[in-house]
Amino acid sequence: MSGAGELKARAALLGLFDTPALHAQVTEPAETCAALAAAVRERRAAHAGLDRSNVGGWHSATDMLDWGGEAAARVADLAIRLARRLSHFDGRDPAEIEWSLRMWANVSPPGALNMSHAHPGVLWAAVFYVDMGDAGEAGGGELYLEDPRFPLPQARMAGFRMIGSDGQPQSPDKRIVTKAGDLIVFPAWLRHGVRPHGGTRERISIAMNLDAK
Numbered sequence: 001m002s003g004a005g006e007l008k009a010r011a012a013l014l015g016l017f018d019t020p021a022l023h024a025q026v027t028e029p030a031e032t033c034a035a036l037a038a039a040v041r042e043r044r045a046a047h048a049g050l051d052r053s054n055v056g057g058w059h060s061a062t063d064m065l066d067w068g069g070e071a072a073a074r075v076a077d078l079a080i081r082l083a084r085r086l087s088h089f090d091g092r093d094p095a096e097i098e099w100s101l102r103m104w105a106n107v108s109p110p111g112a113l114n115m116s117h118a119h120p121g122v123l124w125a126a127v128f129y130v131d132m133g134d135a136g137e138a139g140g141g142e143l144y145l146e147d148p149r150f151p152l153p154q155a156r157m158a159g160f161r162m163i164g165s166d167g168q169p170q171s172p173d174k175r176i177v178t179k180a181g182d183l184i185v186f187p188a189w190l191r192h193g194v195r196p197h198g199g200t201r202e203r204i205s206i207a208m209n210l211d212a213k
């Protein structure tokens with residue numbers, strides 16, 4: 001290098017285009033989870049499931065608010081409160097926004113998974129974990145959220161990663177480790193799936209679609 005040498009500069013990392021999601025943990029969830037598990041098992045005994053993104057397992061119809069009891073209503077209320085926190089409506093008073101919610105149950109035997117998918121036609125999606133099915137050390141069953149920019153950063157070179165605002169290479173997906181009583185809320189357009197359940201018992205989760213009028 002000639003002349004006065006290399007340029008010196010300060011560079012601030014701009015964290016552009018946040019994708020908001022919330023990971024909530026219900027305080028003392030045992031009673032709620034037990035009530036939901038009982039309602040789901042009772043429903044499954046009498047109703048055939050649907051085939052959606054689930055590979056293996058039972059997927060109820062999306063009318064769980066009609067048969068899930070008080071516990072389901074409380075989980076729905078929490079999910080709506082969290083979605084409100086993540087939402088802004090130009091020129092409208094948030095208090096006047098009416099929210100609608102569809103809810104369904106997923107019962108996953110060991111090895112079951114959900115393929116990558118999105119929830120079109122609504123604003124937010126949410127999952128509440130009722131029973132992790134003794135995944136323990138074996139893990140598995142985690143929700144993963146895909147980076148919506150993928151595979152653009154890798155269009156030039158496989159294995160290329162952009163550095164995020166935490167200073168680390170950004171992964172094409174984010175795996176979320178949960179326990180019973182956890183609730184995740186994320187944009188409905190964000191593609192996601194569930195890794196194969198590595199536990200020894202059935203795993204129960206409750207999914208929701210939230211929308212505003």
Ligand SMILES: [Fe+2]
Pocket residue numbers: 117118119125192207
């Ligand atoms: Fe989903």
